[in-house]
Amino acid sequence: MPELKGWKELPIGGLIVEPGNARQYKTGTWRVMRPVYQAENCIHCMQCWLYCPDQAIVVEIVDGKPKMKGYNYYYCKGCGLCANVCPKSIDPKTKQPAPEDKRAIVMRPETEFADE
Amino acid sequence: MPLNAIELAKMFHDKNPGMTQGHRMCPGCAAPNVVRFALMTAIAKGYEPIIGIATGCLEVSTTIYPYTAWNIPYIHNAFENVAATISGVETAYRALLRKGELDKDKKYAFFAFGGDGGTYDIGLQSLSGAVERGHKFIYIVYDNEGYMNTGNQRSGATPPGSDTTTAPVGKKLAGKLQLKKNLVEIMASHENVYVATVSTSDPVDFMKKIEKALEFDGPSFIAAYSPCVRFWRVADDKAVDMSKLAIETLYWPLYEVERGVYRVTKKVSNPKPVAEYIKAQGRFKPMLSRPDAQEILDELQEYVNRRYERLLALEEATKDKPIR
Amino acid sequence: MPANIFEIRWHGRAGQGAKSASQMLAEAALDMGKYVQAFPEYGAERTGAPMKAFNRISDEPILLHSSVEKPHLVVVIDDTLLGNPDILSGTTEETILIVNTVKSVEWVRKKSGFNGKVCVVRATDIAVEELGRGTPNTVMLGAIAKVTGVIELKYVEDKIRDxxxxxxxxxxxxKNIKALHRGYEEVTCSA
Amino acid sequence: MPLKQAITGAEAIAYAMKQINPDVVAAYPITPQTPVVEYFAKYVADGVVDTEMIPVESEHSAMSAVVGAAAAGARSFTATAAVGLALMHEIVFIAASLRLPIVMAVANRALSGPINIHCDHSDSMAERDSGWIQLWAENAQEAYDFTVMAYRIAEHPDVRLPVMVNFDGFIISHGVEVVETLDDEVVKNFVGKPIRMNSLLDTSKPVTYGPLDLYDYYFEHKRQQIEAMKHVPKVFKQVAEEFAKISGRKYDLVDEYMVDDAEYIMVALGSTAGTIKHTINELRAQGKKVGLVKPWVFRPFIKAEFQRVLNARKGVVVLDRAASFGAEAPLYEAIKSALYEVAVRPQLGSYVYGLGGRDITPDHIKQAFEDAFKGNLIADEERYLGLRE
Structure with missing residues (x-):
């Protein structure tokens, strides 16, 4: 939490004059399931990036192309939409869920990462 | 070329498209993506968006003082008046531009976002007035079919059979009994307006329509299908799945109306039964366990078919001769 | 009421122009250096309903904002209103009554039961003759100028021109100036 | 050269707005405010002003739109009356909370029901705690003058609050009176360029208007509004002083009429104050030591002014054109509260009059003064003028 300022210090009218300062707010604490990135299976289609409602997918441009680099867990709420829209989550032949070792994103309980 | 995920990622991987991280919408909510898709399109096309939001989930969860998840100019006024509010902003823009106090080369895009409560119900008058007056703005309703901000109360957008706290499924009543208001048609009945339905499950169609709205010389109304994973009682990762299913069952037909000319932008040749959509969501479960469940499903199926046929007929009828 | 405020009450039917006439009178009086008020009485009446308008004219600023209760002058634009008790309300023998009518002073006195000074003028007829339409306002202003002197013709002429x-x-x-002058010339009063 | 015109109060306000040439006007017609909008719409149609006008579909949207326009940095104006103001109610508070320097003319009219279109003050009294500055005009001249002064007060950096210019429905709005108007240039220079702050159109400095403000900050923001109101007297006096230089007309927080040696003082708002002055002249001619204090500024309510003027008088008679059901009438309550702290409390009496446009005459006023002369004022008794028993 920021320091609670007195009325003389605050901008008037309830205005927030620092654009996008919600970025300071950690929504990652909401997470109960953690998406884990398996880079070796990723085709960098950017579907996870497109659909992440919390803009928690880290992307870098490599050779002019966007590359998935993993998660910003400060923000990731663990909804799993990224894994759901990931084309690698479905076996192209059977149209059934792909085995975990073939996926680019797998969802794991946050408790498995308690040490971090 | 239409915008796609790769292109957008190139443009926006290191910057926020109006909305930033740190907002407090539910995990998996569709609304942030409705906003992002719209704002990314505007920014990618060289516009500077200014937005107004009606009281609702999107508003409270993105601007909890002293934090704002907006890095573009933003105004929230009240629940029922976002259209009037943004019409004031847009008018101020025209006034100040005329007086030479603004950069005339700058392209502003005025957006108003409202939930279905703030749009179908309490804000309808304000919306209709602003659209009739012809302000150049884009109104986007993120339709999650209920007052989800306050805990799943019935709205004019709630479908029949849905279990809400103010129209619960009981021993006597099967939840909400009335059909969802066809707001898209109400808005299409305003003259000189561009109206479209969109879904985040079809981003290309979504962004094309936003682009059209941005270029349209007048007001636009975009109805965005926006699953509420919490109160529709589906898993957090199901917003896109539900959206797809809604389109495949014709529950949410994708179409547009430009000055009276209809175009169904997504033809569905072998629609799935609407029951498949209904049965996928927990909010219909109490209704489905009633003895009259099949009747309700049949009625809904009949309505969905009829509406789609009507849309195709309107498309045909207005193809060469606009109805206005 | 202090003697320095001259108060007028107009009686007409909604749509006949009593409100406009009272405003024109106020404007002319203003040009004469007077302080003025003009205000109609508002209800929810539609065209044809009996209505009233008022004037106050004074050499000093007018502070009063109540309605006119004891008019010095009552102007009746439509003689079919005579007999309506409202017309005599607050009048005394000092009050002057000017009526737009083709009838005589005696007829007006009988019809209204009014005992003070009565003046008549064929305002509608004169208007038809001069203007081609039966709008009696300017003729009535001419009559008021003659009978009371609260306004002078040349100031009304300026207003007409404006x-x-x-x-x-x-x-x-x-044409309007002619109508105004004919009102001035042709108004006739009881002794 | 100042120009003397015989015009209605509604036209006087529209004329002032024409001279101010605001950026945005959003308004909806309602009796008896309608002519304000009509006159102004004509100016827009004739291209006499550069204003963009929003012919909204309701008063609620009128206030909503001017909130949006003002937040975008536009000098914005609206006007309304009675139930129209009541329909705006929610947004009236929001406009003040967002600290937007909007000006609104209110042609005071009775609130329904039963429906009534005539003057009383129940509409604006219902908004007295909304955070708006309330100026109250006695006649068309004051309505014009306050409109000219309003933006200077509203936009002042120490204030940043919306201003409501109150003028009695029909009595002032539709009554033709002599109004001395200033030259266009004089008004333009006096009002000056808008002082814009935190404009939504400034995309280089994006601001968030109207966030969710919970118990951890809301109170502080309200405290700021309380503080802003405290700055109004100083700013009003400054603006009034400057206005006197261009107009010769002097305004203050309260209008004092024949109070110096007055033993009995009446307090009233709006057009009735004129009728009271007229009556005071008559009573003075009979040797009665009577006077009037009229709040020009009713919000903020400047207690000290009334304490100064009313201390140690024999009797104070407060006239209210609004009732507060189950409590004391609003102006009376404020005056009575102010007099708690004076050294010598006068006898006090409360009179409610003129509801729904009921006429108030010099006789009524004399009747109330008579009670005071007889020492027959009872602080806890509300009396009525012009009411049939």
Whole structure:
């Protein structure tokens, strides 16, 4: 939490004059399931990036192309939409869920990462 | 070329498209993506968006003082008046531009976002007035079919059979009994307006329509299908799945109306039964366990078919001769 | 009421122009250096309903904002209103009554039961003759100027010019001025 | 050269707005405010002003739109009356909370029901705690003058609050009176360029208007509004002083009429104050030591002014054109509260009059003064003028 300022210090009218300062707010604490990135299976289609409602997918441009680099867990709420829209989550032949070792994103309980 | 995920990622991987991280919408909510898709399109096309939001989930969860998840100019006024509010902003823009106090080369895009409560119900008058007056703005309703901000109360957008706290499924009543208001048609009945339905499950169609709205010389109304994973009682990762299913069952037909000319932008040749959509969501479960469940499903199926046929007929009828 | 405030009450039917006449009178009096008020009585009446308008004219600023209760002058634009008790309300023998009518002073006295000074003028007829339409306002203002002296013709003429010159041209101005003068000349009063 | 015109109060306000040439006007017609909008719409149609006008579909949207326009940095104006103001109610508070320097003319009219279109003050009294500055005009001249002064007060950096210019429905709005108007240039220079702050159109400095403000900050923001109101007297006096230089007309927080030696003082708002002055002249001619204090500024309510003027008088008679059901009438309550702290409390009496446009005459006023002369004022008794028993 920021320091609670007195009325003389605050901008008037309830205005927030620092654009996008919600970025300071950690929504990652909401997470109960953690998406884990398996880079070796990723085709960098950017579907996870497109659909992440919390803009928690880290992307870098490599050779002019966007590359998935993993998660910003400060923000990731663990909804799993990224894994759901990931084309690698479905076996192209059977149209059934792909085995975990073939996926680019797998969802794991946050408790498995308690040490971090 | 239409915008796609790769292109957008190139443009926006290191910057926020109006909305930033740190907002407090539910995990998996569709609304942030409705906003992002719209704002990314505007920014990618060289516009500077200014937005107004009606009281609702999107508003409270993105601007909890002293934090704002907006890095573009933003105004929230009240629940029922976002259209009037943004019409004031847009008018101020025209006034100040005329007086030479603004950069005339700058392209502003005025957006108003409202939930279905703030749009179908309490804000309808304000919306209709602003659209009739012809302000150049884009109104986007993120339709999650209920007052989800306050805990799943019935709205004019709630479908029949849905279990809400103010129209619960009981021993006597099967939840909400009335059909969802066809707001898209109400808005299409305003003259000189561009109206479209969109879904985040079809981003290309979504962004094309936003682009059209941005270029349209007048007001636009975009109805965005926006699953509420919490109160529709589906898993957090199901917003896109539900959206797809809604389109495949014709529950949410994708179409547009430009000055009276209809175009169904997504033809569905072998629609799935609407029951498949209904049965996928927990909010219909109490209704489905009633003895009259099949009747309700049949009625809904009949309505969905009829509406789609009507849309195709309107498309045909207005193809060469606009109805206005 | 202090003697320095002259109060007028107009009686007409909604749509006949009593409100406009009272405003024109106020404007002319203002040009004479007077302080003025003009205000109609508002209800929810539609065209044809009996209505009232008021004037106050004074050499000093007018502070009063109550309605006119004891008029010095009552102007009746439509003689079919005579007999309505409202017309005599607050009048005394000092009050002057000016009526737009083709009838006689005696007829008016009988019809209204009014005992003070009665004046009549064929305002509608004169208007038809001069302007081609039966709008009696300017004729009535001429009659008021003659009978009371609270306004002078040349100031009303200026107002007529202000109102009509741009919109309708000099010919209409002259016709109205003629109508005004005929009201002044042709009003007749009881002794 | 100042120009003397015989015009209605509604036209006087529209004329002032024409001279101010605001950026945005959003308004909806309602009796008896309608002529304000009509006159102004004509100015817009004739291209006499550069204003963009929003012919909204309701008063609620009128206030909503001017909130949006003002937040975008536009000098914005609206006007309303009675139930129209009541329909705006929610947004009236929001406009003040967002600290937007909007000006609104209110042609005071009775609130329904039963429906009534005539003057009383129940509409604006219902908004007295909304955070708006309330100026109250006695006649068309004051309505014009306050409109000219309003933006200077509203936009002042120490204030940043919306201003409501109150003028009695029909009595002032539709009554033709002599109004001395200033030259266009004089008004333009006096009002000056808008002082814009935190404009939504400034995309280089994006601001968030109207966030969710919970118990951890809301109170502080309200405290700021309380503080802003405290700055109004100083700013009003400054603006009034400057206005006197261009107009010769002097305004203050309260209008004092024949109070110096007055033993009995009446307090009233709006057009009735004129009728009271007229009556005071008559009573003075009979040797009665009577006077009037009229709040020009009713919000903020400047207690000290009334304490100064009313201390140690024999009797104070407060006239209210609004009732507060189950409590004391609003102006009376404020005056009575102010007098708690004076050294010598006068006898006090409360009179409610003129509801729904009921006429108030010099006789009524004399009747109330008579009670005071007889020492027959009872602080806890509300009396009525012009009411049939």
């Amino acid at each position: 109102m009509f010159l741009k919109k309708f041209g000099e010919e209409v101005v002259q």
